[in-house]
Amino acid sequence: MMPMLQVTDLNTYYGQSHILHDVSVSIDQGEVVVLLGPNGHGKSTLLKSICGLVDKVQGRITYLGREIKGIRTEKIVNLGITYIAENRELFPYMTVLENLKLGAYTKNARAHEKKNLERVFELFPRLLDRKEQLASTMSGGEAKMLAVARGLMSNAEFMCIDEPSLGLQPSLRLEIFRTIREINRQGKTVFLVEQNIPQITELADRIYVMEEGRISFAGSKDEALSNDHLKEIFLGM
């Protein structure tokens, strides 16, 4: 079967600095794939490269067999890929509802706006209670949920989620992981970046590890758990 998303020999640059070196990953439909690695080693850059948010990219990125490297973000979003940023990137002086509506900006998303809004409020009842509240007045955990919810509004099938647990207390982390599991059960494919959270392995079907801009490990959850090097540096076991 053809993978849903395939990245082949990707090299990415920020100005003069070479960030990603010959990175190849592939993700199948319905999977939750987790990309682990230390901070500042290029994990976010890989997600941003997929979503067209980095200017200088070489290599191949195909989504459902179609080359998407170098095309504009709005087209990539319209094809069904969404990026949920680690720092959320919400619209601070707009209400929760306005943020969600803007999540459904592309043509494809607009056609399913009503259905997705209902689904999002089912998944995050707290957002329904706060739909008239300004995004800037929300707590860290709620803002995170809003970012995920806004991503769902794009009607994406493939969700790139960048460190959803960042800055959250443990109970909220578990809640957000549970929600991501639920989103996956509803059929979305998830490519998720995390640093070193032990609970994340519960969520993952497969794991990649990135160090210094290169993929240093690829394998199943069990393989990752039995790998001494990984256990030591990422899972703290």
Place this chain on the structure above:
Amino acid sequence: MFFGQDTILLIYEIVDVIISGLTIGSVYALMAIGMTLVYGVTKAFNFAYGEFYNMAGFFAWILIVPLGLKTGGYVAVFMMVIPVMFVLGYGVEKLLIAPLRKHDDWENKVMLLTLGLSLFLASLYMVVFGARMKTLPPFIEGTAEVGELVFSYQDIMIFVLSIGSILTFWWILNRTRLGMAVRAVAQNPMGAKIVGIPKERIFAATFAISTAMVGFGGVLLSQKWFIDPGSGADVMIKAWVVTAFGGMGSIRGSLYAAFIIGMLEAFVGWVFGLSYGILALFILLLATLSLRPQGLMGKGA
């Protein structure tokens, strides 16, 4: 009778000054909102703003005087001039400003380019229309009298149309998809990109809306005063004063600032004479900017 005749006359005069302040304020608000919008969304400053004001005046003049447009009167003029200004603004952004965004420090380059554009347009008007000022027929004549107070219908119309266009603008910004996208880009360009808003098109649309607004103001005021090919810079500076006082990029700030300045001009002008009104305006601006550099409602330095 509680008041003497003098007191009543004084009250009438004060009411008259307040109304004049409101009228001036409403036009300032329209012009300043158009200017601050571009700054708020694209973070670049448009120095050619005042020339677009004159351009709309000249378009109206061409339609009414040489072409002798009679049918529909000013309604027809607005319906032709405003879309032309919108398309023109869109084109200027796409052709002249957008290419600059590929460079570092493009905000400053945009200022230099629009300054050049402003000089070019001012000279163009001189060459094409000559230095003599043009006048337009007023869109309405006559006065209404309420007791001792006399209102010209023209001033009432200017006030109503300015407020009407500000409300239309507010509606577009808050109730349409385009307006939501404009606000999204202003509040968080990265967030806007992530949800799939085509930022370049929004920049151009913002510039187009701004150009249409100043064009509307241009027709509105040109029929009261006159069209002066060299007045673009003055108009730009006036709009800038209101914008800077209110806080660059803040629409609400511009709105408050416009009415405060309108009132200040009217009252100082009434008490001390017209030229003192302008002086008071600049003193207010300097005092505000030295105490609060971001203006009344700016987001901080």
